[in-house]
Amino acid sequence: MLKPGATVGILGGGQLARMLATAGARLGLKSHVFSPVADDPAFDVCAARTCADFLDEAALAAFAESVDVVTYEFENVPARTAEVLEAHRPVRPNPKVLALTQDRLIEKQFMRGLGVATADFVDVCDVDSLARAVARLGRPAILKTRRFGYDGKGQARIGEGVDLTQALASLGAVPAILEGFVPFSKEVSVVAARGLDGDFRAYDICENVHEHHILATTIAPAAIADETAQAAIDMTRRIAEAADYVGVIAVEMFVVPEAQGERLIVNEIAPRVHNSGHWTLDGAVTSQFEQHMRAIAGMPLGATRRHGSQVVMRNLIGADADKWAEILADDGACLHLYGKKESRPGRKMGHVTRVFP
Amino acid sequence: MLKPGATVGILGGGQLARMLATAGARLGLKSHVFSPVADDPAFDVCAARTCADFLDEAALAAFAESVDVVTYEFENVPARTAEVLEAHRPVRPNPKVLALTQDRLIEKQFMRGLGVATADFVDVCDVDSLARAVARLGRPAILKTRRFGYDGKGQARIGEGVDLTQALASLGAVPAILEGFVPFSKEVSVVAARGLDGDFRAYDICENVHEHHILATTIAPAAIADETAQAAIDMTRRIAEAADYVGVIAVEMFVVPEAQGERLIVNEIAPRVHNSGHWTLDGAVTSQFEQHMRAIAGMPLGATRRHGSQVVMRNLIGADADKWAEILADDGACLHLYGKKESRPGRKMGHVTRVFP
Numbered sequence: 001m002l003k004p005g006a007t008v009g010i011l012g013g014g015q016l017a018r019m020l021a022t023a024g025a026r027l028g029l030k031s032h033v034f035s036p037v038a039d040d041p042a043f044d045v046c047a048a049r050t051c052a053d054f055l056d057e058a059a060l061a062a063f064a065e066s067v068d069v070v071t072y073e074f075e076n077v078p079a080r081t082a083e084v085l086e087a088h089r090p091v092r093p094n095p096k097v098l099a100l101t102q103d104r105l106i107e108k109q110f111m112r113g114l115g116v117a118t119a120d121f122v123d124v125c126d127v128d129s130l131a132r133a134v135a136r137l138g139r140p141a142i143l144k145t146r147r148f149g150y151d152g153k154g155q156a157r158i159g160e161g162v163d164l165t166q167a168l169a170s171l172g173a174v175p176a177i178l179e180g181f182v183p184f185s186k187e188v189s190v191v192a193a194r195g196l197d198g199d200f201r202a203y204d205i206c207e208n209v210h211e212h213h214i215l216a217t218t219i220a221p222a223a224i225a226d227e228t229a230q231a232a233i234d235m236t237r238r239i240a241e242a243a244d245y246v247g248v249i250a251v252e253m254f255v256v257p258e259a260q261g262e263r264l265i266v267n268e269i270a271p272r273v274h275n276s277g278h279w280t281l282d283g284a285v286t287s288q289f290e291q292h293m294r295a296i297a298g299m300p301l302g303a304t305r306r307h308g309s310q311v312v313m314r315n316l317i318g319a320d321a322d323k324w325a326e327i328l329a330d331d332g333a334c335l336h337l338y339g340k341k342e343s344r345p346g347r348k349m350g351h352v353t354r355v356f357p
Numbered sequence: 358m359l360k361p362g363a364t365v366g367i368l369g370g371g372q373l374a375r376m377l378a379t380a381g382a383r384l385g386l387k388s389h390v391f392s393p394v395a396d397d398p399a400f401d402v403c404a405a406r407t408c409a410d411f412l413d414e415a416a417l418a419a420f421a422e423s424v425d426v427v428t429y430e431f432e433n434v435p436a437r438t439a440e441v442l443e444a445h446r447p448v449r450p451n452p453k454v455l456a457l458t459q460d461r462l463i464e465k466q467f468m469r470g471l472g473v474a475t476a477d478f479v480d481v482c483d484v485d486s487l488a489r490a491v492a493r494l495g496r497p498a499i500l501k502t503r504r505f506g507y508d509g510k511g512q513a514r515i516g517e518g519v520d521l522t523q524a525l526a527s528l529g530a531v532p533a534i535l536e537g538f539v540p541f542s543k544e545v546s547v548v549a550a551r552g553l554d555g556d557f558r559a560y561d562i563c564e565n566v567h568e569h570h571i572l573a574t575t576i577a578p579a580a581i582a583d584e585t586a587q588a589a590i591d592m593t594r595r596i597a598e599a600a601d602y603v604g605v606i607a608v609e610m611f612v613v614p615e616a617q618g619e620r621l622i623v624n625e626i627a628p629r630v631h632n633s634g635h636w637t638l639d640g641a642v643t644s645q646f647e648q649h650m651r652a653i654a655g656m657p658l659g660a661t662r663r664h665g666s667q668v669v670m671r672n673l674i675g676a677d678a679d680k681w682a683e684i685l686a687d688d689g690a691c692l693h694l695y696g697k698k699e700s701r702p703g704r705k706m707g708h709v710t711r712v713f714p
Contacts, residue, residue: 004681004694022379025402028681028694028707044404045382285639285689285712300686307664307712324361324385329657332642337361337385350385355642355664 001196002068002297004028007047009067009089011054011081013040015338015348016073016273016289019281021046023289029297034063041339042073054081064088071247071296075101075271076148092196092296093247097271100243103146105177107269114242116235117265119254120180130164133178143167146175151346152213182265184254188222190236191277193248193291196298200240201291202233203284203304208252208276214346218276218313220283220306224255228262239269248292250274275315275348280304282334282353283311308355321349358553359425359654361385364404366424366446368411368438370397372695372705373430373630373646376638378403380646386654391420398696399430411438421445428604428653432458432628433505449553449603449653454628457600460503462534464626471599473592474622476611477537487521490535500524503532508703509570539622541611545579547593548634550605550648553655557597558648559590560641560661565609565633571703575633575670577640577663581612585619596626605649607631632672632705637661639691639710640668665712678706 002008008024010017013035021031022045030047033040038051048066052059060081064070070091075098082095100110108118122133124143134141139162145154156167158178168176187210192202207222208215222229236251250270256263277288286294286302294301316323321343327335337350359365365381367374370392378388379402387404390397393411400406405423409416417438421427427448432455439452457467465475479490481500491498496519502511513524515535525533544567549559564579565572579586593608607627613620634645643651643659651658673680678700684692694707 001682004678005696005698018382022382022402025375025379025696026693027685028696030401030696044387045379045402047401282642285691294685299682302685302691303689305689305714321361325358325656328384328651328659332660332662334642334659336383339362339382339385339387341362357662 001299002029006030006068006297007032007066008293008297009034009063009070009085010042010046010073011035011070011077011085012073013037013042014073015041015340017042018045018338019278019287019289020071020073020273020292023287024293026290027293027297027299029293032063032067034060039341044339054078057084060084061088069296071292073272093243093245093249093271097243097245101269101271102148104144104149105146105175108177110242111239111266111269114238116238117263119182119265119267122178124168124176124178127165127168130168130176130178134158134164137178137180140181142179142181143171143176144179145171146177155213182254183256184265185257186222186224186255187252187267188224188232188255189218189250189252189274189276190232191248191250191274191280191288192233192236192240193288193295193301194240194245195295195301196246197300198241199301200237201301201304202236203277203280203288204306205229205232206276206279212346214317214348215275215315216317217315218279220279220311220313225262228255228264232264235264235266245271247271247295248273248277248288250276252276275351278336278351279311279313279353281336283307283313283355308357310356311353312356313351313353315348316350316352318343318345318347318349324350327352358656359386363387363425363654364389364423365650365653366391366420366427366442367399367403367430368392368427368434368442369430370394370399371430372398372697374399375402375695376644376646377428377430377630377649380644381650383647384650384654384656386650389420389424391417396698401696411435414441417441418445426653428649430629450606450628451601451603454600454602458626458628459505461501461506462503462532465534467599468596468623468626471595473595474620476539476622476624479535481525481533481535484522484525487525487533487535491515491521494535494537497538499536499538500528500533501536502528503534512570539611540613541622542614543579543581543612544609544624545581545589545612546575546607546609546631546633547589548605548607548631548637548645549590549593549597550645550652550658551597551602552652552658553603554657555598556658557594558658558661559593560634560637560645561663562586562589563633563636569703571674571705572632572672573674574672575636577636577668577670582619585612585621589621592621592623602628604628604652605630605634605645607633609633635693635708636668636670636710638693640664640670640712665714667713668710669713670708670710672705673707673709675700675702675704675706681707684709
């Protein structure tokens, strides 16, 4: 177990790194942020900074030597980066998880292997294989790049009449998978943590509403049956245990209504703190950020109990954040701004949480 | 109103500055910490640092020029320091408040002028005036230095048989006041904030238990009558308005039981965030630290509503903090460690909060 005063190295300098660093400070942990972007927001709240490329091996080695454990705020950490860091210090969650979550095909095969339900999927490498995949899964279906997709990027909907050559070209002719259509009624996520000792704790399942493929609103708890919630937590635990996971993990799922009850389909695993867990900063005894720092430091996990009857988190995307003064004046609204210099459409600039008594 | 992205200058680098800086980051504010102590804990969580003496006028001027507003984490800011800073940027709370709270005699005269009840007091400058004061207020009474007293330092109890010459010498023969004995049943405090627009908001009155003259435990809300709580808040508002106060203020009071009801005696004013408000970090919608940053930035004040039925904060003094692992494993305990390198008896190393549902 790391002791207070130890230093956590964080790869990435965005809002997740920023909130991890301030949560670590509560526990007496120092943060050393590594990011290639000089004005990244996490640099404003950390004890030490390295501004270098993720493939700068000398900088990575010096960074790793200066910290006690390394974690990351994003799953697209290059494999070589993780390898260099691991030669010096523990990297948590372990980099095998990165390989798993960087590729939708490998991720889905992993889940299938665990008996965790996913959408039907077929590997796609060219137009011929896409045509065969569409013949098998039917339309509509969703074509997704295997790697580097987020917030709806790297996706194309294969509806009736969509030209397959064009659809594949729109993704950049990279390896892809076709996913069968899931007639879901709700999107939910499980944000949970697994400690170094194997202890596992989940927050209340929350319901997520996306707009333009970007998370807009999270409501905790989700309005789902108790058995569905328990099944979602069990799936997440199974995934975390199989991956020998340490840290906060988020698993996005679709809820599919059935004649009797609800069925869950896992969409995606995020090996990190997650936007749908931001409500825990104001709405739970231990925030997901502190929970992650506890886990990777080998400390016991904290209580996940929710404050209030319901917690609602709304993202501030692009110009939404220009309304900060209005939000500050809104009684009971908890405003979080990420300190990003430049606002762009689709860019996450902050969020607002409201805890209902 | 400052905009997100603005920089707040904080004088002092201790735990209060540290928690102010991280609270400011939530609002998108940067912090620049000024402290003469190189390894002060607030340096670990701020965007900019100045390590210089509080009387280094060149450093103060450069610091002030680099920020948008200046605040402080302690009331013993030298008058000259405040004067230099004020020539460049607004200092909030305004430095007149410092003069008021640095001297117990002036503080008590100010409160008396407002009709706020205090203990009886007499100015003491030598043994003769002390003898006259004791003759007037009776024994027991408390002899206190006018300046630089905290956590029971600079105090002597004048009980039966206590030698007045020795008592005065024990304080270092500095200007003092004698305070009449107050037969209180409880110590409470009001932590409140006043905005730049005059808006005033108080947290629940809390009850404080001291051990060895240092705050040990705070319980919110205090078990006092509603009228007493309202009177305490009214007194605090009167003090804040009279001082044209901007920021978080804490007013410590004694509750004196009477034949009918309770009477309040104000003990001390702290022109800053206060240890008895630490529970708000985990137990209120807006923490006292964010509230202070909102106020001095000219932003609207946040909601002060408490989470749960009761919140209990316990200080970790000296070796108490060595039990951090045990506290982390205590389900529902929220641990805060201040990142101080060295533990000393009587030194505040952290605190633990528990929110009861």
